Amino acid sequence: MQTSTDGPQRIERREALTLRNWGDRPVGPGAGRLRPDVAVDCGWGRLIFAHTFTDHRAIADLLLAETRDTRDIAFYVRDPHVVLALEPQQLFLDPSHTYRLWLSTYRPPAARPGGFVVRRLQTEPDAAAVNRIYGERGMVKTRPESFPWDHRTFRQLTYLVAEDAASGAVIGTVTGIDHVEAFDDPDQGSSLWCLAVDPQAPQPGVGEALVRHLAEHYLTRGRAFMDLSVLHDNTQAIALYEKLGFQRVPAFCVKRKNPINEKLFIGQSDGGDLNPYAAIIVKEARRRGIAVEVIDAEHAFVALSLGGRTIRCRESLSELTSGVAFSICDDKAVTRRFMRDAGLSVPDQQEAGTQKDNHAFLKRLGRLVVKPAHGEQGRAVTVDVRTQQALDAAVKRAWLLDDRVLLEEYVEGKDLRLIVIDTQLVAAAVRRPPVITGTGRHTVHKLIEKQSRRRAAATGGESRIPIDEETERVLRQAGHGLEDVLPAGETVAVRKTANLHTGGTIHDVTPQLHPALAAAAEAAARVIDIPVVGLDFIVPAVDGPDYVIVEANERPGLANHEPHPTAERFIDLLFPQSIPIG
Numbered sequence: 001m002q003t004s005t006d007g008p009q010r011i012e013r014r015e016a017l018t019l020r021n022w023g024d025r026p027v028g029p030g031a032g033r034l035r036p037d038v039a040v041d042c043g044w045g046r047l048i049f050a051h052t053f054t055d056h057r058a059i060a061d062l063l064l065a066e067t068r069d070t071r072d073i074a075f076y077v078r079d080p081h082v083v084l085a086l087e088p089q090q091l092f093l094d095p096s097h098t099y100r101l102w103l104s105t106y107r108p109p110a111a112r113p114g115g116f117v118v119r120r121l122q123t124e125p126d127a128a129a130v131n132r133i134y135g136e137r138g139m140v141k142t143r144p145e146s147f148p149w150d151h152r153t154f155r156q157l158t159y160l161v162a163e164d165a166a167s168g169a170v171i172g173t174v175t176g177i178d179h180v181e182a183f184d185d186p187d188q189g190s191s192l193w194c195l196a197v198d199p200q201a202p203q204p205g206v207g208e209a210l211v212r213h214l215a216e217h218y219l220t221r222g223r224a225f226m227d228l229s230v231l232h233d234n235t236q237a238i239a240l241y242e243k244l245g246f247q248r249v250p251a252f253c254v255k256r257k258n259p260i261n262e263k264l265f266i267g268q269s270d271g272g273d274l275n276p277y278a279a280i281i282v283k284e285a286r287r288r289g290i291a292v293e294v295i296d297a298e299h300a301f302v303a304l305s306l307g308g309r310t311i312r313c314r315e316s317l318s319e320l321t322s323g324v325a326f327s328i329c330d331d332k333a334v335t336r337r338f339m340r341d342a343g344l345s346v347p348d349q350q351e352a353g354t355q356k357d358n359h360a361f362l363k364r365l366g367r368l369v370v371k372p373a374h375g376e377q378g379r380a381v382t383v384d385v386r387t388q389q390a391l392d393a394a395v396k397r398a399w400l401l402d403d404r405v406l407l408e409e410y411v412e413g414k415d416l417r418l419i420v421i422d423t424q425l426v427a428a429a430v431r432r433p434p435v436i437t438g439t440g441r442h443t444v445h446k447l448i449e450k451q452s453r454r455r456a457a458a459t460g461g462e463s464r465i466p467i468d469e470e471t472e473r474v475l476r477q478a479g480h481g482l483e484d485v486l487p488a489g490e491t492v493a494v495r496k497t498a499n500l501h502t503g504g505t506i507h508d509v510t511p512q513l514h515p516a517l518a519a520a521a522e523a524a525a526r527v528i529d530i531p532v533v534g535l536d537f538i539v540p541a542v543d544g545p546d547y548v549i550v551e552a553n554e555r556p557g558l559a560n561h562e563p564h565p566t567a568e569r570f571i572d573l574l575f576p577q578s579i580p581i582g
Contacts, residue, residue: 101244108216415537428518
């Protein structure tokens, strides 16, 4: 136990060391042992250690030399006001906080999370997976993609990845920079960059494990501290860092104004409260010089104008979609009839009626899907109903939302969403129901809450796992209850529906898609005569020709399919004259 006199002495020592790093260090020729004018290439841009420079102009010039599609960062800028004054139209002060972990006080956790391992980056596929995660988290990718692999042996840079123990997939990454190797830091420092976790990862604690492993790596190298920079409003990340013992220190970052970081220096423009599905369309429209008027941010209504033409949209639903096409998609029974009559494959279906008729339909097919005839986002949908009691409850639940309820043949397979714009397939993704992975310490209820928070953070609040009667039913089928402690490493699905809004995850499969599935989706769009549609298929395999079509969505979420050019193709459709040349 520390005495009362130890605390202030420790704090005073830390503050002195903190200030010496970038505030009180003497500058000029021969003013210390720092290697001068250091900028470390990280693949996504250069990390400029500004306190190794004696000339403010040199820092500004290096930032101005930033190349296209990269993001340079000047870190530890001692006099940011002076650097900004040199190029006020080009540079800006990054709205980030700097945090420091003193490695002498770091304590490892009592238990490590299960379901994944953290290791050094080892292969070129690892490097590709790191870039994939960067893209899915909206971060700047490394150029070339192999950069982490090519630089894996550089002592300046350390690349760690988290690997799913079951699948071997890379589900997280973090990069570290050794300040001693980079610029002969006499204070024995290090820093953490590019912490990113796959938004689809079901395991809890991936980000924390990556931070801890990097801290322990630098602790074994004899480093005194590990710094990081985090946006001031990234409350989830800040909470993690403070939990691990990081403390705020007075350091600043300066960046060059560019399209990548535009929102950081122009502030929130009109439409800042739009959901991700409308925001991606607005961003692409503005990129092309198309005027945007936000009519109703809460409900995602916008008006796009170019060359005297104005088109109103609600996310990907525009005035180009006719009322008839909308009606076909809106009524799931009508959708099925149109598909069936066009010779496309659909599941067996009937409208819920008397209890006797419903039970007879269940007896004939064995397993059913129960859903409202109208509705979206998976509301009141019950999948894989096997008993009469479950069927009665599911019908009752769906009747609360709609006076017409459909009973549909349950087809085993993958839930495939296909995006068709202007009768051309643009993207394909498999949607998977939300799952949780046991830790051996947390209840199922707690694990669902944790996974739901991660899904919400990864989707701008669009995806959450409800804890309701349907969730409890699915858990019972798997032999678990909400208050059970799930064994470490055991994975359990908590919903049968794969809808994103109820916690499902989405995984791109466009390159693997069988041509027959693409052709069927394009045929379905022509049957409905709809310019933009998301079609839900059930398939045994994405690289095979077999399928059934279960629904058509007149307002598909285009943001779910990045980096495929869904927003670009949507704006091409609305304003063909705005298509970039070349």
